[in-house]
Amino acid sequence: MTFVRLDTQFYGNTKIATTSLESIGVYVLGLTFAGDHMTNGVIPAHALPMTRARPKHIRELERAGLWVPVSGGWVIHDYLEHQRSREDIETIREQTRQRMRQWRARRNGDAS
Secondary structure (H helix, E strand, O other): OOOOOOOOOOOHHHHHOOHHHHHHHHHHHHHHHHHHOOOOEEEEHHHHHHHHHOOHHHHHHHOOOEEEOOOOOOEEHHHHHOOHHHHHHHHHHHHHHHHHHHHHHHHHHOOO
8 A cells, every 4th residue: 555645734825825726625636636547746637637637727737736737648747856766666666575585484493
C-alpha cells in the first residue's frame, strides 16, 4: 500500500484557500490516484472519472496552478517535491522484500 503526504498546513495554502471545496476534493482524489498508480504526479485524461473531475474543476485547478496541462492529461504541480517517486517506492519495496527473505531464512534456520 502506498500513501500520499498532505501538509498539515494544506488548509492555509493560498492556492487551496482560493479554490472551491469541490475542486479541492478533486485535487485530493488526483493525489491519491497518482500515488496509487505511481504516476509521479501525472493525471492522464482517462483517469478523470476516478477523480470525479468535471470541466469546471479542471479549469479551477489549472487557474490555481495546482494542475498543469501536459500532453495527454495534467501533472500535479510540485508533486515530486512532496511525494515519493515511482523509483523510490520500487526501491523501498525491493529492500523490504530482501529484508523479509533474510528474516524468513533466519527464522527457518537457513543461514544463507
